[in-house]
Amino acid sequence: MDPKKIGIYFSAKEKKVVRITSPYWLPEAPDWVMVTSEPNATLLHVREVIKEKRLLGDPSGVTWGTLPIRE
Numbered sequence: 001m002d003p004k005k006i007g008i009y010f011s012a013k014e015k016k017v018v019r020i021t022s023p024y025w026l027p028e029a030p031d032w033v034m035v036t037s038e039p040n041a042t043l044l045h046v047r048e049v050i051k052e053k054r055l056l057g058d059p060s061g062v063t064w065g066t067l068p069i070r071e
Helices: 043-052
Strands: 009-013 018-022 033-036
Touching: 009 043, 018 033
Parallel strands: none
Antiparallel strands: 009 018, 009 033
16 A cells, blocks of 8 residues: 555545555545545544645634445
């Protein structure tokens, strides 16, 4: 796995973030945007980054999401 893909990704459509630390599932653009390469960042920090990058006007409703289950 490319270590550059490890981090926290954000979906503006779902207002969710997911933590990626393995190649189990990799979010795809344009639906998902990496907001930080720090997989242990707190939700508070992630919301601040989303606001700084202007990915969402009010990121206070952003929550942790879950990875899809692979069949």
